[in-house]
Amino acid sequence: MKSFENGKVRVKCGRFDGHVRKVSEAVTGCYFNGTVHKLGEVWTEPNSNGLEETSAVNKTMFCSKSAEGYFQSKLIGCSRTHIRNYTYGVRFFETTDRIQLNSTNEVSPYLMCTEDTPGGVQLVNVNEKKEAGCLIDNVWHKGSEPWIDEQRGAVFECHSYSQYRKKECLIENRRISIDKEVKLSNGCTLLCHPQANIYKCNTPLINFEVAGKVQKSNH
Numbered sequence: 001m002k003s004f005e006n007g008k009v010r011v012k013c014g015r016f017d018g019h020v021r022k023v024s025e026a027v028t029g030c031y032f033n034g035t036v037h038k039l040g041e042v043w044t045e046p047n048s049n050g051l052e053e054t055s056a057v058n059k060t061m062f063c064s065k066s067a068e069g070y071f072q073s074k075l076i077g078c079s080r081t082h083i084r085n086y087t088y089g090v091r092f093f094e095t096t097d098r099i100q101l102n103s104t105n106e107v108s109p110y111l112m113c114t115e116d117t118p119g120g121v122q123l124v125n126v127n128e129k130k131e132a133g134c135l136i137d138n139v140w141h142k143g144s145e146p147w148i149d150e151q152r153g154a155v156f157e158c159h160s161y162s163q164y165r166k167k168e169c170l171i172e173n174r175r176i177s178i179d180k181e182v183k184l185s186n187g188c189t190l191l192c193h194p195q196a197n198i199y200k201c202n203t204p205l206i207n208f209e210v211a212g213k214v215q216k217s218n219h
Contacts, residue, residue: 030063030073037063039071044079044096047120056081059121060098064163074163077101078113078121099123100143103132134158153197166194 029036037043041063060077077100099105099113104126111123112130132143136156141147146157146167155168155175169176169192176182176192183189188201 028071030061030071032061032073037061037073039063039065042076042098047122057121057123059119062163075101075115075119075121076163077103078123080111080123100132102130102135104128104130132158134164136164168192169197171197 029038030041031037033045043061044058045061047058058079058081059075060079062074062076064072064074066072077098079096079098081096097105099111101113101115101121104110104112106129108129110126110129112126113121114124116122133141134143135141141156141158141164143158146155148155148170150170153170154166155170156164157167159165166178168178169190171182171190172185174182176190178192178194181189181191184199186201187203188199191198191200
């Protein structure tokens with residue numbers, strides 16, 4: 001696998017007309033440990049913090065996309081497996097729970113998932129439950145509590161650790177649903193977009209900068 005400025009490219013050997021040639025193909029998704037994962041996919045990887053191979057604690061990964069458009073494999077939590085033995089009928093029953101990074105499981109005794117080494121996780125015993133959430137700009141937000149960003153005119157909510165998404169637009173003390181258009185008091189129309197708010201105005205407004213060429217309508 002080779003990395004170029006525009007993303008990931010997989011390089012391998014292929015046989016054509018009896019000759020071996022180098023074949024390059026673009027990779028759409030997150031390439032991790034020899035596997036390509038789709039955008040938004042969650043998967044489990046073996047832990048890499050020096051624990052024994054028999055450890056039941058693995059790490060949970062998530063495929064995301066950066067603001068620049070690059071695919072990123074992100075560590076988002078711990079995954080642990082429980083094996084319970086039964087005396088009647090079934091020999092064992094296996095279950096797996098995922099604990100988000102810097103949060104705990106739901107039921108006591110509480111274990112917090114921490115990143116003890118770069119790319120490695122461990123479960124630490126703690127006295128109280130810590131709700132899942134996300135760390136954005138060094139501020140911790142609870143997963144159950146959306147927050148308001150007045151500068152960006154939006155309401156955000158946690159999607160996963162270090163990941164968040166736009167829930168609504170906030171304009172003139174009004175909450176507007178994603179993909180909805182509303183008329184504003186200044187005569188403009190707002191389209192609440194999942195990324196940046198889009199304003200449609202017939203005339204330029206004070207404190208607004210026009211980017212690109214202005215297209216005039218013939219009608």
